[in-house]
Amino acid sequence: MLIGYARVSTFEQDLNLQIDALEKDGCDRIFLDKGESGSKDSRPEWDKCLEHLRKGDTLVIWKLDRAGRSTKHLIELSDKLEKRGIELRSLREQIDTSTAMGRFFFRTMASIAELELDIIRERTMAGLAAAKARGRKGGRKKSITKGQELEAKRLVAAGGLSVTDICEQVGISRASYYRLIPQK
Numbered sequence: 533m534l535i536g537y538a539r540v541s542t543f544e545q546d547l548n549l550q551i552d553a554l555e556k557d558g559c560d561r562i563f564l565d566k567g568e569s570g571s572k573d574s575r576p577e578w579d580k581c582l583e584h585l586r587k588g589d590t591l592v593i594w595k596l597d598r599a600g601r602s603t604k605h606l607i608e609l610s611d612k613l614e615k616r617g618i619e620l621r622s623l624r625e626q627i628d629t630s631t632a633m634g635r636f637f638f639r640t641m642a643s644i645a646e647l648e649l650d651i652i653r654e655r656t657m658a659g660l661a662a663a664k665a666r667g668r669k670g671g672r673k674k675s676i677t678k679g680q681e682l683e684a685k686r687l688v689a690a691g692g693l694s695v696t697d698i699c700e701q702v703g704i705s706r707a708s709y710y711r712l713i714p715q716k
Contacts, residue, residue: 536562550594587617595624606642
């Protein structure tokens with residue numbers, strides 16, 4: 533039986549490309565994780581997928597990094613699957629662990645995937661350091677100005693207005709209000 537697994541790291545990303553490829557390959561069932569990092573050892577649908585696999589099955593993934601991010605993790609996965617009599621196939625890298633050459637190529641590609649992640653991490657850190665050197669900070673910009681904060685606190689101290697009225701008058705959300713104004 534061909535069992536497919538697809539994953540994206542954020543909810544904004546789309547699974548359709550992976551699903552289409554897995555369906556085209558003939559997967560009988562596909563497990564989907566959305567908003568789950570590949571660096572996590574445990575992911576809801578991934579765990580179900582691994583439990584579902586039986587001897588003689590083939591786990592089909594679109595790309596190696598969908599199963600895991602580190603070489604160590606991918607090799608451990610391959611070894612565990614092999615001991616259970618389950619093959620692993622990656623469509624993008626055209627890897628099939630049912631052959632000696634496929635197992636060799638799998639280990640090579642797993643190392644390259646980890647290298648790629650390390651390079652991305654290094655570039656990100658270098659970019660953050662360069663931005664910091666120019667006086668920029670990372671993260672989201674504050675959604676509330678200092679003036680809005682002061683005005684909200686002034687209106688609360690004056691009394692007589694509801695939370696809704698204060699939010700409308702100052703131009704902030706209720707969530708922002710509750711972050712600014714400590715509740716008694």
